[in-house]
Amino acid sequence: MARENRPSNGPAELAPALGPVATLRWLWTQLTSMKTALWLLFALAVAAMPGSFLPQRPVNPVKVSDYIKANPGVGPWLDRLGFFDVFAAPWFGAIYVLLFVSLVGCIVPRIWVYLRELRNPPPAVPASLAKLTGYRTGVVTQSPAEVLDAAAASLKAKGFRVRREADAVSGDKGFLRELGNLVFHLALVIVLCGLGWNALASFRGTSIIVEGGSFSNTLTQYDEFTSGAAFRPSSLTPFSFRLDSFDVKFTPKGAPSVFDAKVTTDGATKNLEVNSPLTFGNTEVHLLGNGYAPVVKVLDGNGNVAFSGPAVFLPQDGMFTSAGTIKAQDGRPERLAFDGLFLPTVVPGSLAFVSSFPDALNPQLLVGIWHGPPKVETGTPENIYTLDTTGLTKVTDADGKTVRARLNVGDTFAIPGGGSISFTGWQRWAKVQVSTNPGLWIVGIGFVLALAGIACSLLVRPRRAFVRVGAVEGGTSVQLGGIDRVDGRPAVDAELATLASAVGISSETLATTEGDPA
Amino acid sequence: MSVDYISNLAMVTSAALYLLALIAYAAKWASGRALLTEGMKPSRAQVDADEKARFGLDLWGRIGIALACLGLATHLVGVIGRGIAANRAPWGNMYEFITSALVAVVALFVYLAIAKGADWLGLPVMLLAALGQGLAVTVFYVAVGPLVPALHSVFFVVHILAAITAAGAFNIGAIAAILYLLKARAEKRGPVKGYLAKLPSAEVLDRFSYRATLFGFPIWTFTIAAGAVWAQYAWGRFWGWDPKETWSFITWVVYAGYLHARLTAGWKGRRAAIVAIIGVATFWFNFVGINLLVSGLHSYGKG
Ligand code: HEM
Numbered sequence: 151m152a153r154e155n156r157p158s159n160g161p162a163e164l165a166p167a168l169g170p171v172a173t174l175r176w177l178w179t180q181l182t183s184m185k186t187a188l189w190l191l192f193a194l195a196v197a198a199m200p201g202s203f204l205p206q207r208p209v210n211p212v213k214v215s216d217y218i219k220a221n222p223g224v225g226p227w228l229d230r231l232g233f234f235d236v237f238a239a240p241w242f243g244a245i246y247v248l249l250f251v252s253l254v255g256c257i258v259p260r261i262w263v264y265l266r267e268l269r270n271p272p273p274a275v276p277a278s279l280a281k282l283t284g285y286r287t288g289v290v291t292q293s294p295a296e297v298l299d300a301a302a303a304s305l306k307a308k309g310f311r312v313r314r315e316a317d318a319v320s321g322d323k324g325f326l327r328e329l330g331n332l333v334f335h336l337a338l339v340i341v342l343c344g345l346g347w348n349a350l351a352s353f354r355g356t357s358i359i360v361e362g363g364s365f366s367n368t369l370t371q372y373d374e375f376t377s378g379a380a381f382r383p384s385s386l387t388p389f390s391f392r393l394d395s396f397d398v399k400f401t402p403k404g405a406p407s408v409f410d411a412k413v414t415t416d417g418a419t420k421n422l423e424v425n426s427p428l429t430f431g432n433t434e435v436h437l438l439g440n441g442y443a444p445v446v447k448v449l450d451g452n453g454n455v456a457f458s459g460p461a462v463f464l465p466q467d468g469m470f471t472s473a474g475t476i477k478a479q480d481g482r483p484e485r486l487a488f489d490g491l492f493l494p495t496v497v498p499g500s501l502a503f504v505s506s507f508p509d510a511l512n513p514q515l516l517v518g519i520w521h522g523p524p525k526v527e528t529g530t531p532e533n534i535y536t537l538d539t540t541g542l543t544k545v546t547d548a549d550g551k552t553v554r555a556r557l558n559v560g561d562t563f564a565i566p567g568g569g570s571i572s573f574t575g576w577q578r579w580a581k582v583q584v585s586t587n588p589g590l591w592i593v594g595i596g597f598v599l600a601l602a603g604i605a606c607s608l609l610v611r612p613r614r615a616f617v618r619v620g621a622v623e624g625g626t627s628v629q630l631g632g633i634d635r636v637d638g639r640p641a642v643d644a645e646l647a648t649l650a651s652a653v654g655i656s657s658e659t660l661a662t663t664e665g666d667p668a
Numbered sequence: 669m670s671v672d673y674i675s676n677l678a679m680v681t682s683a684a685l686y687l688l689a690l691i692a693y694a695a696k697w698a699s700g701r702a703l704l705t706e707g708m709k710p711s712r713a714q715v716d717a718d719e720k721a722r723f724g725l726d727l728w729g730r731i732g733i734a735l736a737c738l739g740l741a742t743h744l745v746g747v748i749g750r751g752i753a754a755n756r757a758p759w760g761n762m763y764e765f766i767t768s769a770l771v772a773v774v775a776l777f778v779y780l781a782i783a784k785g786a787d788w789l790g791l792p793v794m795l796l797a798a799l800g801q802g803l804a805v806t807v808f809y810v811a812v813g814p815l816v817p818a819l820h821s822v823f824f825v826v827h828i829l830a831a832i833t834a835a836g837a838f839n840i841g842a843i844a845a846i847l848y849l850l851k852a853r854a855e856k857r858g859p860v861k862g863y864l865a866k867l868p869s870a871e872v873l874d875r876f877s878y879r880a881t882l883f884g885f886p887i888w889t890f891t892i893a894a895g896a897v898w899a900q901y902a903w904g905r906f907w908g909w910d911p912k913e914t915w916s917f918i919t920w921v922v923y924a925g926y927l928h929a930r931l932t933a934g935w936k937g938r939r940a941a942i943v944a945i946i947g948v949a950t951f952w953f954n955f956v957g958i959n960l961l962v963s964g965l966h967s968y969g970k971g
Pocket residue numbers: 151153181182183184187249250252253254256257331335338604607608885924927928931
């Protein structure tokens with residue numbers, strides 16, 4: 151692809167002249183050269199790879215700590231070098247910042263060149279046309295002026311800009327190509343700015359809601375919450391909704407086929423499905439996950455209800471073997487606690503500790519039982535999914551063996567030493583994600599511009615056409631030829647053929663050009 | 669006979685037809701050996717051999733394209749039948765992806781061979797198609813099943829349609845790049861003999877590879893954009909550096925590198941061709957390798 155007007159991207163590898171200004175200028179020339187852009191692009195591609203092979207902290211922090219534990223040698227080093235959060239690592243950032251500096255440094259000068267080219271008239275007609283694409287010549291009876299008029303009119307009709315000389319006409323067209331290229335590159339900058347703004351101003355939080363439960367959009371309702379530096383909690387859109395029911399269906403092989411949550415908000419019932427989020431102003435609510443909450447009732451040693459309701463258990467595998475805890479802090483004379491497994495489907499008679507199907511066809515609840523003296527309320531929030539066993543001991547039977555209970559729905563287990571636990575049923579819970587993406591529209595505009603730009607830059611072919619006349623005996627000699635500034639010879643050929651008929655010479659090409667089957 | 673069964677049968681048949689087409693093109697390649705080279709002063713026997721070679725080239729070429737067309741027809745029956753059997757767009761798992769992407773590759777080849785005379789693509793494209801379909805029906809096959817809920821989206825369909833189209837362009841581009849490398853090496857060694865002589869010149873191959881890749885690039889850009897829109901609908905985050913997203917990005921950056929390589933002095937030709945081949949390698953790695961190696965939101969390949 152030969153372009154005559156590219157700003158010097160040529161080799162500037164000569165040793166830099168001494169002096170700070172000259173050195174800086176040399177560095178700048180290097181940075182904005184095409185070769186550097188090329189290497190930066192490859193560097194970006196390679197730098198992204200570890201992010202797909204190593205566990206990444208923002209996606210799965212547990213996997214990262216497991217990995218470091220399993221690889222005590224390299225793990226901590228990889229961690230120090232940022233390999234567990236590649237896309238936020240300084241070296242990754244350095245590559246794309248350099249790339250974008252290079253891009254701006256390369257593209258902005260081209261804008262001026264482009265504008266100058268737009269303002270300048272089409273180029274002068276070369277001295278000899280014989281070497282150009284589609285060269286043709288002939289003698290016609292019209293006067294030179296008539297030929298030139300006809301040529302200029304034909305070129306104008308084809309959308310060329312035209313310049314008239316005494317004995318020649320030149321035309322050029324196809325300026326959208328370079329415009330497209332400039333727009334494409336600048337649009338990439340817009341996309342980057344949009345992503346940056348989005349990272350700064352957005353938030354994302356998740357919350358687990360059991361069927362029948364409600365959510366309202368305040369910070370305290372979130373289980374997890376992350377936000378950018380420019381996010382203000384006061385900007386949370388106020389809304390709330392209730393999860394009325396949550397339907398999940400599975401194929402016979404255990405793959406999920408339907409997730410359908412019915413929610414009520416402001417008195418209206420809506421469906422929340424995987425591909426149809428709820429929106430409240432600029433805030434979206436997505437359905438991210440689901441699981442089971444066994445419903446239990448715990449009586450303490452005094453016979454009072456110490457806990458009653460659903461306890462959220464977290465799925466551990468694809469068959470929804472779920473683990474969780476039940477804490478009866480208010481139990482008297484002793485408090486009680488349970489660490490449990492919920493198995494949605496147990497093959498009758500099986501004593502396995504895993505579920506064999508994700509749907510709740512034959513659920514069982516397995517619990518280990520702990521007891522201890524009442525705890526002083528400290529007010530510090532406790533993780534509801536793990537059991538802090540300090541001050542607790544396992545309940546044992548008369549023989550001193552630890553007690554485990556295996557309950558079917560409806561069963562009650564009497565705890566040795568007092569109290570009982572009943573497994574009364576189960577409910578589903580839904581994990582929702584609440585988020586805003588305030589920079590998304592900028593990214594969207596950038597992407598649309600980039601696509602429009604690259605379409606122009608790939609489809610439009612800049613080309614030039616020239617006609618020269620000379621007076622000969624009995625008429626006018628005409629020569630014409632063109633330049634295709636990208637390798638798209640057929641386009642300029644077709645236009646030259648039209649031009650040739652317009653001025654009245656044979657539309658056959660004279661100069662033999664190599665065939666191009668592609 | 670269920671639609672499901674017909675689809676499977678058609679897929680296997682197409683793999684066999686591509687294999688036969690591959691053999692025909694190989695025979696064509698072989699019969700090109702006796703062709704006269706430009707500048708040769710041929711003996712009587714050599715002229716006879718040349719004539720026979722030309723006849724063989726023509727015959728095997730026709731057989732090859734006929735088999736490729738038949739293969740494509742049965743392949744289409746397979747993919748469409750799969751869609752009917754599953755009652756959705758047939759792009760829910762790796763088996764369906766690979767078979768659909770190969771439809772795009774073969775369809776593009778058949779178009780180029782018939783409309784543009786690019787019959788020389790036959791051997792490598794049929795090699796890819798036979799291998800790919802063969803692996804699809806043996807290793808990657810899964811029975812028809814419903815889509816996991818995240819895939820129920822128009823954007824998903826648009827996203828995959830674009831990905832498959834880009835696959836066609838990138839694969840054809842890379843094949844032309846490989847042929848370019850072979851031809852350029854042969855040209856450097858002196859007069860080109862045999863079948864390579866029947867290929868277009870290295871310069872034309874280079875340009876062909878460039879055009880195909882150039883066609884694919886904006887479509888791939890669009891694929892990524894449509895995927896981001898879909899991810900925003902499904903998961904509320906348009907980009908999360910999921911392994912699949914990471915490798916789409918890598919492919920995109922490598923191809924941007926390719927386009928720049930073509931504009932960089934000293935990178936035209938050989939090095940640019942190598943970048944095009946690396947590009948297609950990252951593309952296939954994303955389609956196949958990532959599904960097998962890494963788990964992420966996109967790894968529905970495991971069903
Ligand atoms: C994010 C990084 C970049 C991407 C994705 C990218 C992408 C592209 C693409 C796809 C093209 C091909 C368009 C065509 O052939 O007309 C192109 C052309 C070009 N790019 Fe980039 N580019 C990037 C960075 C840069 C940088 C850093 C520079 C400057 C050093 C640069 C300068 C150019 C130039 C001069 C062209 C030539 C257009 C022509 O003359 O045909 N690009 N770029």
